[in-house]
Amino acid sequence: MLSQLLGRHAQQHPRVASLDEAKPRFLAKLLLECRQVVQSILVAGFQTAILAFQFGEFTTPMIPTSGITVGVLALARVPWITWAKWMIPLQLIYLVLALLLLIPPCLMHWQ
Known part of the structure; x- marks a missing residue:
């Protein structure tokens, strides 16, 4: 599942040469989405x-x-x-x- 999402992320961003380069960017995006939830809870x-x-x-x-x-x-x-x-x-x-x-x-x- 994660490799499929990372593959999709790499296809959307052609500058990314491999999945290894896509992982940090994808995880940062994922964490920033989680941050919005935590931010709304903590005001x-x-x-x-x-x-x-x-x-x-x-x-x-x-x-x-x-x-x-x-x-x-x-x-x-x-x-x-x-x-x-x-x-x-x-x-x-x-x-x-x-x-x-x-x-x-x-x-x-x-x-």
């Missing part, structure tokens, strides 16, 4: 919801299935567990920072 502005979505990108280096992260760790010969022990405190700092940076847009009702 947050569009720009505030986009900002929160972008703050979520801080978690990308932590994902164990990220090919770039795993590839770099393999080249550096660093076990993922060691990387995770170093990254978890940093991820907590990012979380607190993102929450603090989302307070002003929410209070100002940033649209």
Whole structure:
């Protein structure tokens, strides 16, 4: 099912050469559609919801299935567990920072 949707997405966008290139764009579109539902529930502005979505990108280096992260760790010969022990405190700092940076847009009702 997902491959059919991705194939349709790739056909609609001829600049996309393969399904691997279509996946991030398709998933971003899918998540943005979900964002509209969450935004309406939380009564947050569009720009505030986009900002929160972008703050979520801080978690990308932590994902164990990220090919770039795993590839770099393999080249550096660093076990993922060691990387995770170093990254978890940093991820907590990012979380607190993102929450603090989302307070002003929410209070100002940033649209």
